């Protein structure tokens with residue numbers, strides 16, 4: 064595979080120095096690298112594949128680490144790591160374990176926090192922006208300029224994300240919130256907020272009610288969230304903003320993986336074929352399934368496919384609970400929006416109905 068551009072990126076300055084015409088090829092190289100890395104190593108590949116162009120555009124427009132990028136969950140930071148001196152960890156199988164799957168300041172000055180919980184990025188970014196502004200603002204003593212929070216639509220429903228949105232407008236000052244809307248959490252999104260997001264997508268960001276404007280925030284919409292040039296233009300417009308602004312980008316999770324039905328990875332992983340969108344969402348799980356191969360136990364008795372240990376245990380637990388639903392109306396299975404990796408299949412979810420949250 065050709066990775067001539069990526070392997071010459073040792074930091075954001077190298078992304079700045081590229082010819083604009085090279086950026087789509089860089090995105091292509093990153094995508095190929097992610098897919099190969101996923102085969103060998105496992106990881107949250109689907110999330111990262113959807114964020115390739117946005118991450119390249121962020122590092123093209125902004126100047127990390129003076130401009131601070133705070134990822135939510137941080138499971139979509141592999142591309143960021145590739146562009147901040149850690150490309151080798153993804154290019155060379157011998158170095159695959161030299162980085163963690165999440166951001167980590169011990170790894171790089173370009174990583175702000177160690178985290179894995181959903182919903183945290185906006186509040187954390189508010190804190191960074193506040194410390195900047197207390198020290199005299201963008202040109203003050205903190206050394207911090209633009210503060211950028213990246214959050215997925217799935218994570219956006221977290222209570223702490225709402226705290227961050229609520230705080231941001233009153234706090235004021237420079238804060239850029241990138242809402243990476245790929246129409247999926249790890250599995251499908253749930254909750255009343257998602258109809259609002261869907262209407263915003265359907266109307267090119269013009270429809271109402273606008274959740275973000277209701278919080279008192281400025282708002283932009285980018286439909287072409289996998290077009291690196293459209294993203295660069297949008298990010299340039301908000302760079303150095305003097306007030307909080309949401310940039311809502313519409314991206315495609317798992318972009319670059321073969322369609323689910325033909326996907327050998329999906330077949331091998333034991334993930335049920337749930338149609339393109341759902342499988343795209345659970346691509347990360349596809350590859351995690353592969354990663355769990357070391358711990359594989361018995362194959363799924365109905366499909367003969369191997370199951371990861373966690374999924375295996377989860378599906379046994381669901382099989383034991385399901386017959387009890389009829390007699391125990393208050394019995395409920397609760398998942399932190401990670402059904403696939405816990406053996407809670409879509410078919411089970413449908414059969415469980417109100418017994419599944």
Ligand SMILES: Cc1ncc(C[n+]2csc(CCOP(=O)(O)OP(=O)(O)O)c2C)c(N)n1
Pocket residue numbers: 110136138139179180181214215216217218219243245247248249316399400401
């Ligand atoms: C507090 C908490 N609950 C649940 C999870 C499990 N989890 C990890 S990522 C994620 C949502 C991912 O969706 P999104 O934020 O849209 O990001 P995407 O992967 O689609 O880019 C969830 C629910 C978690 N990490 N933390």
